[in-house]
Amino acid sequence: MLTFTPAANTYGSSVCNVTLVDGGGLRSASAQLTVTVTPVNDPPSFTLGSAPFLAANPGTFSFPGFARNISQGLNEDSAPPELQFPLQFNVISCNNLAMFEAGGSPTITAAGTLDFKLTQNMGGLERTSVCQVLLQEVGGLATSSRPFNIIQSRCSAGAAYVKRFDACQFYRALTIPSNPGVEYNMFTDALTWPEAATVCQSMGRRLVKLTDATQDAQLYSAVTAITGNQYWIGLNDQSQEGAYRWPDGSSLVTANWPNGGPWLPGEPNNSLATNVLGEDCVMMNGGKWRDWDCNKDWPYICG
Numbered sequence: 189m190l191t192f193t194p195a196a197n198t199y200g201s202s203v204c205n206v207t208l209v210d211g212g213g214l215r216s217a218s219a220q221l222t223v224t225v226t227p228v229n230d231p232p233s234f235t236l237g238s239a240p241f242l243a244a245n246p247g248t249f250s251f252p253g254f255a256r257n258i259s260q261g262l263n264e265d266s267a268p269p270e271l272q273f274p275l276q277f278n279v280i281s282c283n284n285l286a287m288f289e290a291g292g293s294p295t296i297t298a299a300g301t302l303d304f305k306l307t308q309n310m311g312g313l314e315r316t317s318v319c320q321v322l323l324q325e326v327g328g329l330a331t332s333s334r335p336f337n338i339i340q341s342r343c344s345a346g347a348a349y350v351k352r353f354d355a356c357q358f359y360r361a362l363t364i365p366s367n368p369g370v371e372y373n374m375f376t377d378a379l380t381w382p383e384a385a386t387v388c389q390s391m392g393r394r395l396v397k398l399t400d401a402t403q404d405a406q407l408y409s410a411v412t413a414i415t416g417n418q419y420w421i422g423l424n425d426q427s428q429e430g431a432y433r434w435p436d437g438s439s440l441v442t443a444n445w446p447n448g449g450p451w452l453p454g455e456p457n458n459s460l461a462t463n464v465l466g467e468d469c470v471m472m473n474g475g476k477w478r479d480w481d482c483n484k485d486w487p488y489i490c491g
């Protein structure tokens with residue numbers, strides 16, 4: 189009986205010379221024995237790079253080298269071409285297809301490039317799609333499926349999530365000469381004062397605080413250059429009627445507004461005409477301020 193153990197994951201032929209020896213030491217002529225170990229196809233293999241983390245804006249993305257170490261199988265990459273299979277990646281599922289444009293779901297090329305097209309993340313939270321991919325030998329074996337994540341941040345720079353519209357809204361960045369280096373963020377889509385305050389807070393900011401007549405006039409000038417002349421500011425007397433405070437808790441100092449102060453004539457009047465509870469929020473109205481119903485909609489400025 190012929191017995192041998194081939195080395196693991198190898199194949200090929202070996203020619204052996206065989207002789208027969210009897211008990212008296214007489215040896216036959218040698219005969220040739222050819223042992224052939226045929227190849228067995230092993231499953232292909234690959235590794236994946238780390239999950240892409242992307243901004244909220246839409247776009248077409250391509251990550252060369254996302255799939256790496258792409259192999260036909262153990263000791264098979266240097267095999268003759270007739271023993272190799274064409275390889276293709278199949279992205280068999282993604283659990284959050286809303287992240288991708290129609291026709292833009294993730295694919296991975298045979299060379300390992302990950303491609304996809306993102307929609308804009310209109311939500312207020314980071315979002316993730318978990319996809320499953322396998323590597324297939326066309327006509328041969330496949331790997332088991334393996335997960336990879338694509339993660340997209342919430343609103344990108346220059347925008348903030350606005351709950352009422354369930355959307356990222358871009359703001360206009362304003363600067364004024366008297367306060368160089370300070371940026372004010374103007375939102376032109378009107379919200380109530382509390383909603384506007386929440387948007388500013390989501391950016392780590394507050395509804396704008398005005399500290400003197402020069403800053404007030406310069407900001408008003410910057411706003412009216414691009415949009416209307418009415419907008420919420422941070423001043424309010426919601427915690428105590430008539431005690432006007434800024435969102436940082438500081439009080440209004442009207443002495444910094446010479447020549448008649450910041451208010452429109454007759455304001456603030458806590459008018460019951462707009463709201464039976466009076467008026468507790470302050471808005472810019474054509475260059476001077478008035479108190480107004482907090483639940484009415486106006487553009488607003490974060491500062």
Ligand SMILES: [Ca+2]
Pocket residue numbers: 229230231232260261264325328329
């Ligand atoms: Ca193989």
Ligand SMILES: [Ca+2]
Pocket residue numbers: 425429430458466467468469479
């Ligand atoms: Ca009031």
Ligand SMILES: [Ca+2]
Pocket residue numbers: 455456457458459467478479480
């Ligand atoms: Ca008023």
